[in-house]
Amino acid sequence: MTSADNVEVSDEDFQEILAQTRHFVRTAVVPREQEILDDDRVPDDLREQAKKMGLFGYSIPQEWGGLGLNLVQDVELAMELGYTSLALRSMFGTNNGIAGQVLVGFGTDEQKARWLEPIATGDVVASFALTEPGAGSNPAGLKTKAVRDKDDWVIAGQKRFITNAPVADLFVVFARTRPADDEGPGIAVFLVPADAAGVEVGAKDAKMGQEGAWTADVSFDDVRVGPDALIGGSEDVGYRAAMTSLARGRVHIAALAVGAAMRALDESVSYAATATQGGAPIGSFQLVQAMLADEQTEVMAGRALVREAARLWVSGEDRRGAPSAAEVFCTEMAGRGADLAGQIHGGSGYMRGVPVERIYRDVRLLRLYEGTSEIQRLIIGSNLVKVAQRATTTKER
Template sequence: MSAPTAQVVDDQDFAHVRDQVREFVRDAVVPREREIADTDTIPEDLRAAAADMGLFGYALPQEYGGLGLVITQDVELAFEFGYTALSFRSLFGTNNGIAGQVLVGYGTDEQKKTWLEPMAEGRCIASFALTEPEAGSDPSGMRATARWTGDGWVIDGQKRYITNAPLSDLLVTFAKVRGVPESEGRIAVFLVPTTTAGVIIGPKDQKMGQAGATSSEVTFDGVHVGPEALVSGEVDTGFRAAMSVLARGRVHISALAMGLAQRALDESVAYSAVNRQGGVPTGERQLVQAMLAEQASLVMAGKACAREAAARYLDGSDRRIGPSAAKLFCTESAGRVADLAVQVHGGAGYMREMPVERLYRDVRLLRLYEGTSEIQKLIVGRELMRAAS
């Protein structure tokens, strides 16, 4: 099974959706960033509003209650989501992204009917349970197992840094197959409700940044699920599904990074226009202007890179090099833009009350999850050499 690629929302309708999201982010979420940081949670009214707007299912098919946006449109929304606390996007990001897209691309008709509609409506939050203590960007070291018992599967293992796990209703879980001789050791993917006996959700992780975003360890202790839990009904689907959705997710993260970079640039320009040193706005100093110019150049280049990667992903011409190259460039560039924003603010940029201090901490994670910068370099280099051989 493959994910649908036909665009179902025309440009005019999508422009309306994007404008609504932009207005909501800037008028409703941005003013409450301090509240999100202080409480380390997304206020319930913002969650409800996001659900009402369809944000829990904007990238899920319309037939299951989603908006049906494709990756090129997803990128434009990610520019908007990145403009505020990244934890807001994290609340519904797994439904639309790496967890939801496994179901969209590889689920059976019955699995889609069961899960996609509640996910699109925000009644169900799905998590992507891939990362382990000894298997991060490279899943080949996975230790979790799924043993066939004749009437179902028994899953054992531990997952780490699972986004939204403390809030989750469904774990899209990857494990190595045992008890099926022809597929022994291959990676399969299962749909495991968090209410299943033996599923243990650990305490919420305490992170450097992205306050309000929840993640935790998840332990599977003799978790029994029926045959219907196996995504696609085939044990060989897991690795292919993981690589496919991660590539798509990397395009999304690229755009998210550029949304944050745009915010850092805007904060830098606004501060430089009013902050005075020696009676002169610091923005009139050439060294400050040089930093602003570098920020603006990186934002422009990064947005173009994310859009190009999305277009090529959508038409199928590049789903390997483009997503990895875009994630590498955009997340590293966003880190540079955020660093420059702190520098432009001087000592004030190191103070908790300044937005750029939060941006500086939030952006650091983007170079780690869904494949580190180092893994992206390996993918791009390997694919370039493969094409040349």
């Protein structure tokens, strides 16, 4: 088993995992959303319960102690996790997603043996250190450098908005080893323990939403690591690792957005059925029904799209255009759904403590994750043109 995407988990076993996750989200987490918001942290008992359920390693291969879900199964789980405070998913998202998948897909056997099992159990929190002040959606612009010193590497640079940085045990760090050239972008990936000399994590960021999901700046001041820290044992693995992990993550984020939109819809329907104006439920008004209809239609479209994108990923048919299409549509859709939910709630939807107000703020970030909506559109468009050009060249031959 070299990839989480070729591990077989039976439908029967997966349905049990999915049912347990839904029960956990709906009965244990949803009632404590306000506590998470007020305290800006996920309670320790919920964290421990998530660890026991295997949620820190649901996409890590079974040989390394994970549940071994493929991406088709991952998105079903993500839609359940998106139904509540996104801080819950963020707590173990990097272990399963962009950080863990770099190791799963590109790590050496020794690196996998050292790190994947503690990542899967939640004993190690892995953090994906790619974004910089001048390099976000386009990794090719990063400036963090790694310079070889005999057998070691010395890493220097600044990372920004790094998820789980305040609690991370391991940073998966992207650094430039040479200027981009004909051989490639010159980006490598390194495994850097959080307690390594020269690693400094800044204060928690004060964000618009997603309270309890912690991000921070991380600086690397001539951090020295050994040759075993180089992912895949190769300098040229980095950029490909980043692109592959980000593309897979886009499908997951799309599913998360669908889950949030489902919650916004449920809150909208519940409010419309019970809140009254002039003695009549507002749900009896046709314009409110039209807003509910728009929410429902977009949720159904998003759910179908994310399932198709996951299927195409697992089959290997499309690992570029479809993930971007799913993310741009579903995250933008979640924003529209949250806005409609606020409109249906009227003035109460603008009040703290009302779920749709939190959802409105939480989902705004999803349009920036794993590449902005604008980057996704560029990927989709350029991919379509390249496919057409290849087809034309083939015909000419």
